[in-house]
Amino acid sequence: MQPAKTPFYKNTRVLIVLGAVAIIVLFVVVVAVLAVGNSKKEELTTAQPTAEETAAPATNDDVKQSMAVLDAAIKQSNTDNAAADAAIKDEGIVKVSE
Amino acid sequence: MTNAWARTFLSRNFIIALFASLLLVAYAPMSSIAGAQTAAEVQKLQQLKQKAVRELDRRIVELQTSLAKLNTGVQIDNIGLSASLNDDNGRNASVVVTLETKQKAKELVTKYIGELKEIKQKVTDTDNVTDMQALAKSIDSQSKLNQSVSVQARVTKAVESMTSVFDKLKSTAKKLQGQVTDLQSCTKDDTAKYCSMMEQQSNKASVASAQSSLDNIKTILSTVGSMLSSVIAILLSLVSMVVGMTSGLSSMSSLGDVSGNSSLSGLSSILTSFTALASQLDLTGGLSSSASGLLGGVSGITSLFNF
Numbered sequence: 564m565q566p567a568k569t570p571f572y573k574n575t576r577v578l579i580v581l582g583a584v585a586i587i588v589l590f591v592v593v594v595a596v597l598a599v600g601n602s603k604k605e606e607l608t609t610a611q612p613t614a615e616e617t618a619a620p621a622t623n624d625d626v627k628q629s630m631a632v633l634d635a636a637i638k639q640s641n642t643d644n645a646a647a648d649a650a651i652k653d654e655g656i657v658k659v660s661e
Numbered sequence: 662m663t664n665a666w667a668r669t670f671l672s673r674n675f676i677i678a679l680f681a682s683l684l685l686v687a688y689a690p691m692s693s694i695a696g697a698q699t700a701a702e703v704q705k706l707q708q709l710k711q712k713a714v715r716e717l718d719r720r721i722v723e724l725q726t727s728l729a730k731l732n733t734g735v736q737i738d739n740i741g742l743s744a745s746l747n748d749d750n751g752r753n754a755s756v757v758v759t760l761e762t763k764q765k766a767k768e769l770v771t772k773y774i775g776e777l778k779e780i781k782q783k784v785t786d787t788d789n790v791t792d793m794q795a796l797a798k799s800i801d802s803q804s805k806l807n808q809s810v811s812v813q814a815r816v817t818k819a820v821e822s823m824t825s826v827f828d829k830l831k832s833t834a835k836k837l838q839g840q841v842t843d844l845q846s847c848t849k850d851d852t853a854k855y856c857s858m859m860e861q862q863s864n865k866a867s868v869a870s871a872q873s874s875l876d877n878i879k880t881i882l883s884t885v886g887s888m889l890s891s892v893i894a895i896l897l898s899l900v901s902m903v904v905g906m907t908s909g910l911s912s913m914s915s916l917g918d919v920s921g922n923s924s925l926s927g928l929s930s931i932l933t934s935f936t937a938l939a940s941q942l943d944l945t946g947g948l949s950s951s952a953s954g955l956l957g958g959v960s961g962i963t964s965l966f967n968f
Contacts, residue, residue, distance in 0.1 A: 620843045621836035623968045626960050629833040633953055636735075636829045637946075640822040643730070644946055647819040647939050650723070650812045651932065656804055657716045659709065660797035 702790050709793045710784055713800055717781045720807050721774055727814035728770045731763060735825035740832045756828075756889050758821040762897045765904050766817040773810045795917070802920040805928050806907065812935045813903050819942050820889070820896055826949045827885055833956050834878050840963040841875060844868045858966060871962040874955045881952045885945050892941050899934055902927070 572578065621629075737757055780800065787793045845868060847856035858864050909924060919925055 620839045620968055623960075623964050626833065626836050626840070626963065626968075629829070629836055630953075630957065630960055633826070633829040633833050633956070636822070636826045637949060637953060640819070640826045640946060640949070643815070643819040643822040644939065644942050646730075647812070647815040647935075647942070650727075650808070650815040651936050651939055653804070653808045653811075655719055655723075656808075657712065657719070659713045659716050659800045660794065661801075 706788070706790045706793055709790070709797055710787070713784045713793070713797055714781060716800060717777055717784065720811075721777045721781070723811050724770050724774045724777070724807075724814070727811055727818070728767060728774070730818045731767050731770070731814055735821055735828075737824060737828045738832055739828060740835055756824055756886055756893070758817060758824060758893055759897065762817060762893075762900055763821070765900050766814050769810050769900075769904055769907065770814045773807065777807070799917050799919070802918045805932070806919065806925060809903050809928050809932060809935075810907070812932060813900050816935050816938055816942075817896060817900065819939070820892055823942055823945055823949070824889060824893075826946075827882070827889055830878075830882060830885075830949060830952050830956070833960075834875065834882065834952075837871075837956060837959045837963060838875050840966070840968055841868060841871050841959065844963070844966060845872065864965070867962045867965070871959045874959050878952045878955050878959075881948050881955075885948050885952070888941055888945050892938055892945075895934070895938060899931060899938070902931055906931070 739757070780796070784793070784796055787796060844856075906924060906927060910922075
């Protein structure tokens with residue numbers, strides 16, 4: 564009578580080998596996924612230049628408008644500086660008791 | 662005869678009549694003198710009141726105008742122009758008057774507008790010269806206190822306006838730098854529009870000069886940015902000092918004459934510091950105007966090209 568054949572899943576050696584193979588396959592899959600992800604990210608970065616690079620240069624009208632806004636800001640600033648100087652000098656003060 | 666005369670003139674009735682006559686004669690000048698004194702006092706009271714109300718109104722209007730100015734904000738785009746203006750310390754980000762500073766300045770102004778109105782009411786209600794004279798002295802002695810409140814608000818607004826100038830200078834410079842870079846590189850798709858013009862030697866020289874101006878502008882902006890950053894930091898500390906110095910005081914209407922008040926002795930030095938800040942602002946204003954003039958020159962050059 565032949566001894567009963569041990570099923571492969573009860574064979575320790577076979578299980579160890581299968582486990583090792585599974586770990587190796589998993590490792591390879593993870594590394595591959597990460598590598599693909601990184602390369603896609605790089606492609607994305609190079610394919611999409613910054614807004615600054617793609618922006619068209621300002622038109623002359625844009626510049627003119629900016630200069631007008633700047634002039635207005637400078638005028639306002641001069642007025643406010645003059646008001647600050649006047650407040651510091653306080654020339655309008657009247658001595659009530661005299 | 663003698664006895665009859667004596668009886669008549671020395672009788673009690675006669676003497677009473679005599680005194681009554683004397684009193685009657687003296688009453689007219691005495692009453693007119695007293696009347697004149699009262700009229701003079703009333704006139705003096707009215708004069709003092711008018712003068713006090715005028716001065717208080719002037720101070721109130723000054724503070725109300727300051728408050729209205731502080732309530733108007735400025736638009737800051739905070740565009741980074743170059744590495745030197747957009748460094749790791751976030752220098753760009755700090756070239757803005759903080760909300761904390763503005764809030765403190767506004768609260769102080771609002772408080773003092775209310776206090777001045779209280780004193781004005783007290784002046785209106787006063788009906789004798791002595792009280793009014795005391796009030797007049799108080800109003801005079803509190804002038805530096807009022808002035809400090811007004812100055813801190815006005816300087817805060819002036820600093821904020823300067824940050825707006827700095828911001829607009831940066832954005833205009835950035836636009837012009839974009840145009841000049843394009844002219845220099847001629848690598849864009851639309852080179853045909855203007856790059857053919859760059860083959861002319863005179864145009865090349867103009868663009869080189871524009872770039873040189875832009876380099877100078879960047880240096881100026883870097884200086885203005887640094888100065889403004891320090892001005893903003895000092896401003897916050899000065900405003901906080903005025904707030905701290907006044908927070909312990911009772912209301913101005915009950916404060917009286919503050920000429921000898923030790924807690925307000927530091928106001929003069931604070932005003933001197935504000936004067937120094939205003940000088941710095943004048944300096945940054947001058948530099949900004951120079952930068953603006955240079956930008957005008959660069960814009961004159963780039964406008965020759967069909968952007």
